[in-house]
Structure formats: structure tokens, C-alpha cells
Amino acid sequence: DQQVKQNSPSLSVQEGRISILNCDYTNSMFDYFLWYKKYPAEGPTFLISISSIKDKNEDGRFTVFLNKSAKHLSLHIVPSQPGDSAVYFCAASAEGSGGSNYKLTFGKGTLLTVNP
């Protein structure tokens, strides 16, 4: 049972345009959400996160939106650049017993290609 779903395996956009990556989750206990970017032969790199008490978080060209009622979040990249081409993972965590278990549950990733 996949608790974090990224239903688009790939996305292609033109340089300068907006990239929108989507993520859905099923576990209502998730209270923190993160986006990671991964290049081949490297580990995932943290991009941006959002707590469930917020509906938007912005950091430069990256904005994450959270819709708790729909159990949906999205990552917006504006403007998109060729260097943004990578696999993007959505991840979620829930405060475990004792408040100390912050394991991340990942989606399968979306390959973003930004064309010059």
C-alpha cells in the first residue's frame, strides 16, 4: 500500500516556464512534507518542506502548496531552468510514538526535464 503517490513518472517543460510536480498521500497522520531532488549517482538533495499547519511555503524559485483536505501537495518551480532537470521525490513524515520517529515515506519520483 503506497502511502505517498507521485502519479506522473515524467514531466517535460520549456526553460523559463513553470514546472508543477504533484504528490498525493493517504495517511492522515502525516504532518510534515518534503521535496527532494536527485541527480544520477548522487543522493537526494533537500529542496523545501512544509508543515501541516501551513498551506504554502516559498523559497526562491520553489514554492510548495499543501491542500490537507485533498491530501495533496505540489511543488512549483518558476522559472524552470535546464539545471533543474532531475528526479523529484515527495516525502512525508509523521510524529511517531514518543515524538522521536521521523522516518520519511517517499513517493516513486517524477523525472523533470527542462528543455532549453
Next chain:
Amino acid sequence: ETGVTQSPTHLIKTRGQQVTLRCSSQSGHNTVSWYQQALGQGPQFIFQYYREEENGRGNFPPRFSGLQFPNYSSELNVNALELDDSALYLCASSGLAGLSSYNEQFFGPGTRLTVL
């Protein structure tokens, strides 16, 4: 500030053998998590170590075990290797409990394990 490092980079083993993977956490981080990433999948949580004790475990059999040392570095041990253990093994470190950034895990480049 030193990031998360892992060794070795690549490893080839045969079925039934045992393997030890190593991870040095980012400076100031006291929690280490291990993930397995199979081809085409997102990272899957194996377990987490906090203050040298296991602090949560994913759906992995007991032949996956780990250690954390006083300097917060960690080892992942896998016994009786199976073909399906072939994957990228990622180590991630995170900071002190109680801080807003606690859920943000920072990944190393991974160890690519091939089981023949």
C-alpha cells in the same frame, strides 16, 4: 561543515555473503537513518538510530541490522544476501530533536550494492 559521507561507493557481493556499509553523519547531527532504493522506486526506510539505539524500523527482516557509534557515525549490516538486496543504500542524518528542522534529513551519495 562536512556533509554526509558513505563508503564504499560500489560493492559487488554474491548471494549468501554478508556486507557492511558505513556512514558518517553531517556535523552536529545525532540521528542517522538508512534507506534502500531499488531501481525505479523511491527510498524505503530501513531503520533509524538515535543516541546509539535503534529508534524505529521499517518492513525489513532481522538480517538487516545496524549500529551507531558515539561520534554518531553508523553501520548497516546485511547478512545472507539475496539477489533482491541489490539496490542503492542511502544514509541520511538529521539534527537535534525539538528543532523545526528535525524532520529534514540530509542524504549521503549512497552505496550501490550488487548481489550476484
